[in-house]
Amino acid sequence: MPSLLSHHHVKLFAVLLAANLALLLYLAAGDPIAPHDWVLLDILGEGGAALLALAWLGLLLKSRPAGRVTNLLSLGLSCVFFSLWVDCLDEFIQLPAAVHWDHWLESAPMPVGLLLLTYGLYHWHHEQLAISAQMEKRERLFREHLLFDKLTPLAGADYLRRQLQLSLEESRRERQPLSLIAVDLDDFDALNQRFGHAEGDEVLQAVTQLLLLNLRRQDLLCRLAGDRFVILLPNTGESQARQLAKEMALAVEHLAHKTRQHGERLQLKASVASTMALGENAEQLLRRLNLALAHAKQTLALSA
Numbered sequence: 001m002p003s004l005l006s007h008h009h010v011k012l013f014a015v016l017l018a019a020n021l022a023l024l025l026y027l028a029a030g031d032p033i034a035p036h037d038w039v040l041l042d043i044l045g046e047g048g049a050a051l052l053a054l055a056w057l058g059l060l061l062k063s064r065p066a067g068r069v070t071n072l073l074s075l076g077l078s079c080v081f082f083s084l085w086v087d088c089l090d091e092f093i094q095l096p097a098a099v100h101w102d103h104w105l106e107s108a109p110m111p112v113g114l115l116l117l118t119y120g121l122y123h124w125h126h127e128q129l130a131i132s133a134q135m136e137k138r139e140r141l142f143r144e145h146l147l148f149d150k151l152t153p154l155a156g157a158d159y160l161r162r163q164l165q166l167s168l169e170e171s172r173r174e175r176q177p178l179s180l181i182a183v184d185l186d187d188f189d190a191l192n193q194r195f196g197h198a199e200g201d202e203v204l205q206a207v208t209q210l211l212l213l214n215l216r217r218q219d220l221l222c223r224l225a226g227d228r229f230v231i232l233l234p235n236t237g238e239s240q241a242r243q244l245a246k247e248m249a250l251a252v253e254h255l256a257h258k259t260r261q262h263g264e265r266l267q268l269k270a271s272v273a274s275t276m277a278l279g280e281n282a283e284q285l286l287r288r289l290n291l292a293l294a295h296a297k298q299t300l301a302l303s304a
Ligand SMILES: Nc1nc2c(ncn2[C@@H]2O[C@H](COP(=O)(O)OP(=O)(O)OP(=O)(O)O)[C@@H](O)[C@H]2O)c(=O)[nH]1
Pocket: 151, 184, 185, 186, 187, 188, 189, 190, 192, 196, 197, 198, 199, 200, 201, 204, 225, 226, 227, 297
């Protein structure tokens, strides 16, 4: 994927051009201050703040696609950077007392920048709400990007353990049942070998979308490892979990995934297992779920 930064090169160019023009203007109108008259603390404070604003701008442009929120935030940060940059210039260049435009150049962009940033953050807030709604079944009120895998993108085992611990405490407090489902693709290793790892990745992504579509709002889908998914089901008893697990298996079986290379339909299958919490801790519950899944796999192998 091309870097997002490359979409924003005009914005970056404009900021650096404005900064250089201000420098040239100062050099043309004033005299350089001798190094022994430099005030190091001011230079560090003002220069450091300008560099930080520029770094924020870089990070923003590197991580966000183009659009209104990005435009507002980047314009706001550019104004803040420019104001701090000009503020720093007078530490190196002395302007004649008759010059007044430097006050404008230094002070005017800052409030404009802060207003733009505030307006941008307001729209970013709405954008985040929309994104959070899409992520609902992946993160259940807790976001920690380091615990998410890049491929699907779903949270992994560590995230599941944390959420499971919290949900177990909640279910005890509220006296509500809690269940787990495991979904493990069958013969995924063979699929990888026959169609390649990249096709295997596509299958994992397709299955993730499929499972998410079949979940309720309060459920949480995690990728435990490889081709194994676990679903946390709050307020769900044993028979309902068993029914949901069957539905997941059926959904996978009916997925008409086509390979990227030849458009060939892959017949996918998944083994599923479900368990309801019986007062044990997260580790014990996950162990029981894994045993139930191993049993389901064994039954499948015997019947084959
Ligand atoms: N494409 C792809 N493959 C992965 C990924 N992570 C793990 N795998 C592969 O998933 C396969 C899992 O193999 P197994 O645990 O034997 O699963 P299986 O072949 O479905 O066997 P059963 O579960 O017993 O049916 C291995 O080939 C791993 O290399 C991934 O992110 N992408």
